[in-house]
Amino acid sequence: xxxxxxxxxxxxxxxxxxxxxxxxxxxxxxxxxxxxxxxxxxxxxxxxxxxxxxxxxxxxxxxxxxxxxxxxxxxxxxxxxxxxxxxxxxxxxxxxxxxxxxxxxxxxxxxxxxxxxxxxxxxxxxxxxxxxxxxxxxxxxxxxxxxxxxxxxxxxxxxxxxxxxxxxxxxxxxxxxxxxxxxxxxxxxxxxxxxxxxxxxxxxxxxxxxxxxxxxxxxxxxxxxxxxxxxxxxxxxxxxxxxxxxxxxxxxxxxxxxxxxxxxxxxxxxxx
Amino acid sequence: xxxxxxxxxxxxxxxxxxxxxxxxxxxxxxxxxxxxxxxxxxxxxxxxxxxxxxxxxxxxxxxxxxxxxxxxxxxxxxxxxxxxxxxxxxxxxxxxxxxxxxxxxxxxxxxxxxxxxxxxxxxxxxxxxxxxxxxxxxxxxxxxxxxxxxxxxxxxxxxxxxxxxxxxxxxxxxxxxxxxxxxxxxxxxxxxxxxxxxxxxxxxxxxxxxxxxxxxxxxxxxxxxxxxxxxxxxxxxxxxxxxxxxxxxxxxxxxxxxxxxxxxxxxxxxxxxxxxxxxxxxxxxxxxxxxxxxxxxxxxxxxxxxxxxxxxxxxxxxxxxxxxxxxxxxxxxxxxxxxxxxxxxxxxxxxxxxxxxxxxxx
Ligand SMILES: Nc1ncnc2c1ncn2[C@@H]1O[C@H](COP(=O)(O)OP(=O)(O)OP(=O)(O)O)[C@@H](O)[C@H]1O
Ligand SMILES: [Mg+2]
Numbered sequence: 001x002x003x004x005x006x007x008x009x010x011x012x013x014x015x016x017x018x019x020x021x022x023x024x025x026x027x028x029x030x031x032x033x034x035x036x037x038x039x040x041x042x043x044x045x046x047x048x049x050x051x052x053x054x055x056x057x058x059x060x061x062x063x064x065x066x067x068x069x070x071x072x073x074x075x076x077x078x079x080x081x082x083x084x085x086x087x088x089x090x091x092x093x094x095x096x097x098x099x100x101x102x103x104x105x106x107x108x109x110x111x112x113x114x115x116x117x118x119x120x121x122x123x124x125x126x127x128x129x130x131x132x133x134x135x136x137x138x139x140x141x142x143x144x145x146x147x148x149x150x151x152x153x154x155x156x157x158x159x160x161x162x163x164x165x166x167x168x169x170x171x172x173x174x175x176x177x178x179x180x181x182x183x184x185x186x187x188x189x190x191x192x193x194x195x196x197x198x199x200x201x202x203x204x205x206x207x208x209x210x211x212x213x214x215x216x217x218x219x220x221x222x223x224x225x226x227x228x229x230x231x232x233x234x235x236x237x238x239x240x241x242x243x244x245x246x247x248x249x250x251x252x253x254x255x256x257x258x259x260x261x262x263x264x265x266x267x268x269x270x271x272x
Numbered sequence: 273x274x275x276x277x278x279x280x281x282x283x284x285x286x287x288x289x290x291x292x293x294x295x296x297x298x299x300x301x302x303x304x305x306x307x308x309x310x311x312x313x314x315x316x317x318x319x320x321x322x323x324x325x326x327x328x329x330x331x332x333x334x335x336x337x338x339x340x341x342x343x344x345x346x347x348x349x350x351x352x353x354x355x356x357x358x359x360x361x362x363x364x365x366x367x368x369x370x371x372x373x374x375x376x377x378x379x380x381x382x383x384x385x386x387x388x389x390x391x392x393x394x395x396x397x398x399x400x401x402x403x404x405x406x407x408x409x410x411x412x413x414x415x416x417x418x419x420x421x422x423x424x425x426x427x428x429x430x431x432x433x434x435x436x437x438x439x440x441x442x443x444x445x446x447x448x449x450x451x452x453x454x455x456x457x458x459x460x461x462x463x464x465x466x467x468x469x470x471x472x473x474x475x476x477x478x479x480x481x482x483x484x485x486x487x488x489x490x491x492x493x494x495x496x497x498x499x500x501x502x503x504x505x506x507x508x509x510x511x512x513x514x515x516x517x518x519x520x521x522x523x524x525x526x527x528x529x530x531x532x533x534x535x536x537x538x539x540x541x542x543x544x545x546x547x548x549x550x551x552x553x554x555x556x557x558x559x560x561x562x563x564x565x566x567x568x569x570x571x572x573x574x575x576x577x578x579x580x581x582x583x584x585x586x587x588x589x590x591x592x593x594x595x596x597x598x599x600x601x602x603x604x605x606x607x608x609x610x611x612x613x614x615x616x617x618x619x620x621x622x623x624x625x626x627x628x629x630x631x632x633x634x
Contacts, residue, residue, distance in 0.1 A: 163362065165362040168362070171349040172433075173423065174350050174351075174379040175350055188365070188366060
């Protein structure tokens with residue numbers, strides 16, 4: 001098929017637009033990643049020389065190491081707890097008609113609308129009110145609330161795609177409701193559960209605004225540690241850390257896509 | 273009186289409503305051991321509702337259900353000891369064929385070796401030996417349906433339930449599966465309730481057929497009885513092709529009634545006409561193969577003109593226009609018969625015809 005010159009120009013224009021959008025989205029990451037290789041003690045772009053020293057500093061800096069450990073603990077606990085609560089809630093909302101069902105759904109999704117700032121501040125005030133110190137428990141509780149909507153969404157999408165007749169077939173074959181849950185429902189939901197967990201984990205690990213309120217020196221997560229660092233220093237170790245962050249997150253997403261199918265996790269694709 | 277064998281299934285006055293819709297109204301059924309019973313009816317008549325009530329996926333608003341003599345109305349699905357085959361097969365996509373078939377045995381905690389032996393037997397029964405390690409998506413529709421059947425049979429259910437199991441298969445495969453299912457069912461002697469909206473399937477496979485419409489069981493009987501002595505107008509029109517002719521009730525004498533159509537008098541079962549008075553107009557129903565042709569002028573049911581002829585090998589269908597009748601008449605004549613479009617005919621009832629008549633707007 002031959003295209004008129006007008007159509008061809010439109011096609012080229014569209015392609016350029018797509019490239020421009022991709023470039024625009026990637027630009028900050030690229031700038032930061034390049035700046036990380038600077039050999040001077042001040043953030044500049046473009047860098048004047050090349051070195052790995054800021055990566056070295058970022059990886060060995062005590063507060064950052066502590067931040068990664070704290071972040072990992074909070075991430076594992078918060079996303080796992082959110083997975084259990086979110087799965088239960090998603091099933092209840094999907095399967096049963098009960099009083100307050102719509103309200104429950106709205107509540108569980110509300111952290112998507114409420115600023116993290118508000119959630120963090122709320123937890124801080126509550127903790128002070130009941131005389132609770134800024135412990136891991138507080139941080140984890142706060143993160144559970146923040147990541148719950150993502151787990152809920154992911155599990156709900158998987159549940160919608162689950163054929164109810166499979167569960168009926170299992171029951172007709174003599175499987176108790178418990179057995180149906182563990183041998184049919186959960187295995188078929190597994191990709192959705194894993195995807196929801198992964199997103200929750202990434203969100204939790206990256207969360208800054210609410211964490212700033214609910215963490216203490218001893219429990220601060222990596223983003224908070226980074227914030228405290230830039231308030232005092234302006235060297236490229238921040239950029240180096242960011243580059244590592246980007247690389248690790250991208251790797252996780254690539255793996256998730258490879259084994260789980262990203263479209264399914266994000267809920268943009270339905271069924272097989 | 274000899275004791276009746278305990279029925280494999282008994283449905284006693286079961287009613288089920290969905291909001292304002294009565295999906296099933298006062299259904300009564302008894303299925304003796306080993307019988308193949310078909311629920312036949314148009315879409316939305318309540319077939320699946322009745323089957324799901326028997327299986328336990330739905331609870332009745334009224335009535336009781338017994339399986340193998342035991343009251344199961346309140347018993348959950350998984351304790352009813354049934355085998356069920358679904359229209360879309362409903363195979364577990366994350367399990368192999370062998371695991372699918374073994375599922376019910378695992379749920380019953382059958383020892384591993386015995387389970388393996390029974391799975392192999394069941395797969396041999398449905399001719400799928402060698403497919404054990406495949407996943408369902410690697411099978412054709414017909415093969416998937418066989419796995420579903422093996423999975424339902426391996427647990428030796430007291431009752432086999434099938435909801436339109438063959439409707440997703442193409443015609444040739446469907447015919448083969450019908451024969452195969454019937455052979456397997458007969459060899460195992462398992463009481464079976466089969467749902468279909470295909471009257472050909474129902475007539476060819478069943479020991480007995482229950483014809484349903486609008487939530488009611490209209491008639492239960494052998495395929496032959498359903499076809500030859502339909503209990504009401506709906507059954508007559510839904511099962512097989514039929515012609516409706518205007519007639520007049522002459523007299524009722526015991527079991528039979530006499531009706532007059534054109535120059536012919538025919539005897540029909542009296543029961544459906546019990547409420548009609550002599551002389552009233554009735555509708556006479558005759559099957560296409562129960563009408564003979566004769567040269568025009570012969571006194572008969574009516575005169576007609578052939579409008580179209582469809583050749584089917586051993587027989588031909590003649591679509592005829594008759595004066596005063598809105599609907600075309602359908603005649604089934606031998607394939608070598610010569611009548612073609614435009615031919616004038618007189619129509620006579622076959623002497624052995626099983627005619628039936630119903631009051632108008634009955
Ligand atoms: N879960 C339900 N909620 C509301 N109405 C229902 C439900 N299930 C069935 N019905 C209604 O009950 C009636 C009977 O439905 P049923 O599924 O038993 O019909 P069917 O004979 O199996 O039809 P088909 O041949 O289309 O499968 C229909 O009017 C249907 O709309
Ligand atoms: Mg149905």
